Amino acid sequence: MSRRPRGKLDLDPATVKQARALARKVGRPIVTTAKKHTTVAVERATLRLAGLEGADAEGTPWVNRLMDVVRADTGLEHGVALPVWDALARGEAADLVTLAQKASAGSVTFRLPEGRDATRARTASRKQVGRGIKRIDQRRVERDRMIKRQGDAPRTPWIYLIVATGDIYEDIPQAQQAAREGADVIAVIRSTGQSLLDYVPEGATREGFAGTYATQENFRLMRAALDQSGKELGRYIRLTNYASGLCMPEIAALAGMERLDMMLNDSMYGILFRDINPVRTFVDQRFSRQVHARAGIIINTGEDNYLTTADAIEAAHTVTTSQLLNEYFAKEAGLEDWQLGLGHAFEIDPEVPDSFRMELAHALLARELFPDAPLKWMPPTRHMTGDVFRGYLLDGFFNLVGALTGQGILLVGMMTEAVVTPWISDRDLALQNVRYVMNAAGELHRDFRPEPDGFIVTRANQVLGESLELMGRILEHEHGLLDAIADGTFGLMKRPADAGRGLDGVAKKSSVYYNPASEILEEA
Amino acid sequence: MSRRPRGKLDLDPATVKQARALARKVGRPIVTTAKKHTTVAVERATLRLAGLEGADAEGTPWVNRLMDVVRADTGLEHGVALPVWDALARGEAADLVTLAQKASAGSVTFRLPEGRDATRARTASRKQVGRGIKRIDQRRVERDRMIKRQGDAPRTPWIYLIVATGDIYEDIPQAQQAAREGADVIAVIRSTGQSLLDYVPEGATREGFAGTYATQENFRLMRAALDQSGKELGRYIRLTNYASGLCMPEIAALAGMERLDMMLNDSMYGILFRDINPVRTFVDQRFSRQVHARAGIIINTGEDNYLTTADAIEAAHTVTTSQLLNEYFAKEAGLEDWQLGLGHAFEIDPEVPDSFRMELAHALLARELFPDAPLKWMPPTRHMTGDVFRGYLLDGFFNLVGALTGQGILLVGMMTEAVVTPWISDRDLALQNVRYVMNAAGELHRDFRPEPDGFIVTRANQVLGESLELMGRILEHEHGLLDAIADGTFGLMKRPADAGRGLDGVAKKSSVYYNPASEILEEA
Amino acid sequence: MSEPVPTAGFETGASAPSSTTGEIVRPYGDTTGDGMVQISFTLPIPHSKVAEGAAAQLANKMGMDPALVVHAKPMGPGFTFFVVYGRVHHLVDTSKVVVVERDYPLLTPKEANAAIKRALRRRLTVVGACIGTDAHTVGIDAILNIKGFAGEKGLEYYRELKVVNLGAQVSVPQLVERARAEKADAVLVSQVVTQRDAHLLNTREMSAAFRESYPSDRRPLLIVGGPRFDEAMAGELGVDRVFSRGTTPGEVASYLVHQLTTQRKAS
Amino acid sequence: MSEPVPTAGFETGASAPSSTTGEIVRPYGDTTGDGMVQISFTLPIPHSKVAEGAAAQLANKMGMDPALVVHAKPMGPGFTFFVVYGRVHHLVDTSKVVVVERDYPLLTPKEANAAIKRALRRRLTVVGACIGTDAHTVGIDAILNIKGFAGEKGLEYYRELKVVNLGAQVSVPQLVERARAEKADAVLVSQVVTQRDAHLLNTREMSAAFRESYPSDRRPLLIVGGPRFDEAMAGELGVDRVFSRGTTPGEVASYLVHQLTTQRKAS
């Protein structure tokens, strides 16, 4: 008696279960570490949730000024809330901005309150930060309402397009034009280098390289523009930015407060590709994901990046492994399945025989391993060349894999990938490509049945097997994942736990550490 | 108990059988008519097989000059052989060229020989024409030998590329370059208007519009060039031209003698698209197909053309019907399955939802209806626009249908289809497109299983059903197919049997009609 | 996938200066004024550093600077294909653009019929054909056949128009003869094949033949159409009007009515 | 899909005139001398006849005549995308092409090591980095890491080379400091992001900083590389050599050896 195959790949449920168990085993010590530490960015995010905005004359945000003084006076390890709201309670200033100003002028000294003073500071801070969280909650309700009113994207995959002019005022018309042409999600690419800034720039910006700075004001401007487009077009246009780099938690908070809808947020990207300290990253990560969970924001993970430095066939299992880890960390932080835009990419050398079927195998594996996640499918970049015609074709076949394997979010590929940041016409042509494929072959998945025990099924199972093995090997390391990251397991990058940027912004929490934001977020 | 589905479409064998029976019923009266008639072109072809080459000072071929005088003296209805070889036997000239020269100078009068004179003329003509047929046989053996020696195309579909500069000396390097880049078959597109010439031009030609004249010398030059390429590349390069228009039988004879490998040769193209008289066409057709059968030439039929004037969805069943008729006529003329390059095309409006699956349905229907024929799959032309990027993508999806449905001959689409006759770079890019699709997704057919009773299967069966109906309706006409052609059934063109070009070159055979070529060819 | 209206040129002819106020613009890649453009072409030389330099030289001559040769593909021993991206420094002055604007009112079939009836008191005869060896009838059929084009009925649908469609591959003498026999008010000619300027040569041959065999005041209106014509070339080609890609039957009918009932009414 | 050798330019610099004999050629569409070229671009104006005329005007200014606007696609209210085909009348003179030819012998790693040992009697130190905010390390890693590129081992593989790879997003002051500390013989900088000419700005900043903090005769050899550099720009950028797309480690090693053992041996 033959049993019905499970999905198109017929994955063994026991193996899948084992994969998740291994990911949990690998991830749990990291969560433990994350819980024991705080960072300057987490504390500054807390201040932002409490409503502290703006910057000094040189553009240094008040949250940074205030944080620096607090840290100098009382250290980072107790958190910012107790000293700050103690100072406010002591009448040092009427509000946070004034306090920050005075502090940077050197006219306030902070202390770590104790006993009733501590309780008072705790209560006050919780109340004030609570308002920020409430604002996030309201923004989430607002989103749901607008989607109901304006309508949602007409189908999956959602069409995800980037704008990257470096100037918010050029980005806006380009984004609106992209929406008009069919984009469901607009990502405003960030200027190179912002991830290494230990502060979030302020105001509307017009000078970025290959992307526009992520600032609260830029978020607001683009959000308003896309709300207008949504109204015009009768469908809600989602907005995406990056919660990564040294300010990940702050940007997550700003995103929640300005109703962004999706955020790039990977558990290891900053470590591997920006040489940010691993502990710093995991702490910031967890906090930012808690914020995203609360805000109803969909995260996009960055597995595609591995395949720009490592070979897409050899490293396929590192993608799967990273997806499993991202899933574990995300769920631990409170995110739900529908919020997991796990990444993967069409990056196999197109000269490899059967490359298209191999892409199908990988994409289908992700689909069947994470059946309820809105997977994010990333286009070819590495093997794109100056031959824009060939590039346009390759993007078409990328789109076809997206359609055949039910991807949730389709990052639209650009024929000029190897040449320039996208021109307005590149986007238009790219959308036309997507439209053709979806319209003409969107239902082809009905006729797509991987040959039983054939190339696709075999390959998918092989990759899953290699991923299990890899997690086994990670667990053999003395310090598990941190050691594995240190020895170049992912994306061929070696990142030791005691090096990297932003390490000096990390502290082990003291016994009296208090953070109202974390408290509220953990309660959920 | 479930039975194994037949092919991917599960076509009903009884319906398929009925389709062929209907085609036979429709076609048989046409064959009867064809057998009863001859044409000036058939007779000139006979002279060519007998070795009469060359032209007078104004470029009128000797076969035309001779034929005209014979016709003036004895009429067309007895054929050219008896009067001509009678004149030779009577010592009017030592050979055919001299005879033709003298005839055009008015110094020979022809008569219809009788009795022993007739027998003598018959025998002599059969001997001389037999040499031409033998040359064709030798050419066929030579082809087989060269394929064995040089190697054959490395896979199906064969890559079929056109050159169309209008100048044989520009065509040659372009053809050789195309072969180098991977073409298996080179088609030298013919100048516009040649099909309406009632003679075959002579010599090497450099002045054609959108194509190069088909001449014996051009055939020779290109054949030699491609033989050289085949040697260089280690695979035999096939050469194609057109056996259609008013000189179809002559061109077929020249193709056989110059070792062309494939010829465009449709049963109705000349009628519908060149307004050539239907009877003229069917007579010329049958003779030329007998020559092709003998020469081991693969014919390419022209069903794609219907879809340039009629809608590819509405008219899909006319394509199937024409394929069935072409098959019937071809087999009747002695062609074997492997010689039937039945045509069909990717011409559905790409804006139509599910257009790609619909193309798959049509292509698969042809594939399963004619499992042993090397189907010729033609690229999009009608819905190509000046957007060359979009065109390049569309050609990629056309290639994919070719790969998924096992087509035998792939006519490579050009991104500049709507703009210019192909540039050298268009061909190069187009081949790169084919190579990508075949290399990356050539085996995808293994994973392609049309959903049982789904869109593809339903559509294919619907088209087959409509084709049966159409043949039913044709049979209801008093004069069957000829009436159907007259009232616009195919390609929306109305072509009555008693009109059209070349009608005055048709005659009903007399009781003493004799044609040695037909006699030899029918014996096979 | 919108198919656009016909190309405009700068030559004179039945042309009117642009009605919109002029503007100086540059090509737009991803920022206002960046001037970015893409080009591709083949040079008949083998691939080498020199060939790439030659490609950059051509781009420079076209006004590109900087010119980035982003792709170079050898095609056999003697050719190389290039893709070049870069900035051009030319300014486009839209006030200098001269287009053939529609200088007649668009009529419905009903209005057109009424106007003919009123002005001529007889049906208007048009003879159409693809001349030379051109066999592309889809375009002229789109204009003439009842079925029409882009949702508009063709000229056969107009009660007051008599349409004689001669089809494909009609020789110029045949066309002239038939036009005379039918007493054609207008002759509509289609030309699709443009290789070696076939469309221009054939059109000139045709207009010369009509000029020769008609006194100039009795010559039928000569209209030529096809996807690669420049609408501003009517004068050069010796015809009264040129229609290019995307033409609809209604435009042609309206033009005919305008010309034959307004301008030529007297003759 | 061959990826070609770097673009050549016409400026001076470490350039040599083309060695092949010159030739006058034109672009080739489907016949010798036809001059055919394809271009595409966007104009920041709404689609209209005037816009198409404007597109033809630009093409004319680029030297195209005739220029066929074969595609025009409105992109929202303010932009139109065009594809234009046509003939350009420019001649390409290959004898005028100046390319940066390799003016040093290509050495195997063994030969390179031997030459260094012989000439310097010590290991040669190179410091590499992506400067500015550029985080694209694949290119510099291809040159420096053992793994190498296109089948050639990277500089780390050379016994007589000491390689210090600082990785991505290194600031210019950091780079200068480290170069001094390491007593670098050569500094290798990669720049991939070119938007707003970031690569040129960063390179100039870098070369200026080195000129400032070193006496001119002790300055390390400055080499910059990246896919969109013009190899002829070394002079302008204040560096000793520019490498572009497709560079292999062997070329870089050979150049280093040539420069540091031949030219500078004395210093």
Ligand code: B12
């Ligand atoms: C359909 C088609 C065919 C069909 C034609 C069927 C038929 N009965 O017409 C068939 C298959 C027979 C065919 C054959 C050939 N074709 Co053809 N064909 C095409 C195709 C795919 C579409 C043309 C079409 O129907 N367009 C749709 C109509 C509605 O558009 P249109 O013609 O532009 O007409 C509009 C306007 O221009 C205008 N208009 C046109 N005429 C007129 C006239 C008047 C008076 C007015 C007012 C307006 C007007 O109004 C129309 C409606 O808006 C094009 C490629 C393409 N996608 O464009 C190639 C194309 C036109 N063909 C081409 C060629 C070369 C050939 C052949 C010569 C190839 C060969 N050597 O075998 C043959 C021979 C034909 C011949 N002797 O002329 C080339 C021409 C290249 C060039 N620029 O010189 C093209 C561009 C393809 C290519 N890239 O090679 N073809």
Ligand code: B12
């Ligand atoms: C891989 C990649 C990434 C990876 C980089 C990983 C890494 N560790 O390097 C990731 C995903 C991180 C990334 C991120 C971004 N990228 Co990126 N990326 C690419 C991609 C796909 C391939 C580049 C590559 O690796 N090429 C392969 C190497 C071997 O080639 P190469 O760099 O040309 O190097 C060769 C030669 O140039 C030369 N060479 C290079 N350097 C040197 C130095 C010396 C001394 C010498 C001698 C020779 C030499 O030798 C090498 C071997 O031949 C390109 C697109 C493409 N297909 O080209 C975009 C591309 C370079 N990226 C781009 C952008 C904009 C970004 C982002 C800024 C986007 C954003 N805002 O988020 C980010 C941020 C990066 C930053 N801060 O710089 C743009 C740059 C546009 C431009 N021209 O300005 C590109 C072109 C994509 C695009 N069209 O938008 N990217």
Ligand SMILES: Cc1ncc(COP(=O)(O)O)c(C=O)c1O
């Ligand atoms: C997950 C993730 N985070 C962040 C980024 C961008 O990082 P940065 O802003 O550091 O360039 C990327 C780039 O694609 C990414 O994939």
Ligand SMILES: Cc1ncc(COP(=O)(O)O)c(C=O)c1O
């Ligand atoms: C079957 C067939 N015959 C002939 C031709 C060419 O005909 P002509 O030479 O009349 O243009 C075609 C055109 O594609 C064709 O399909």
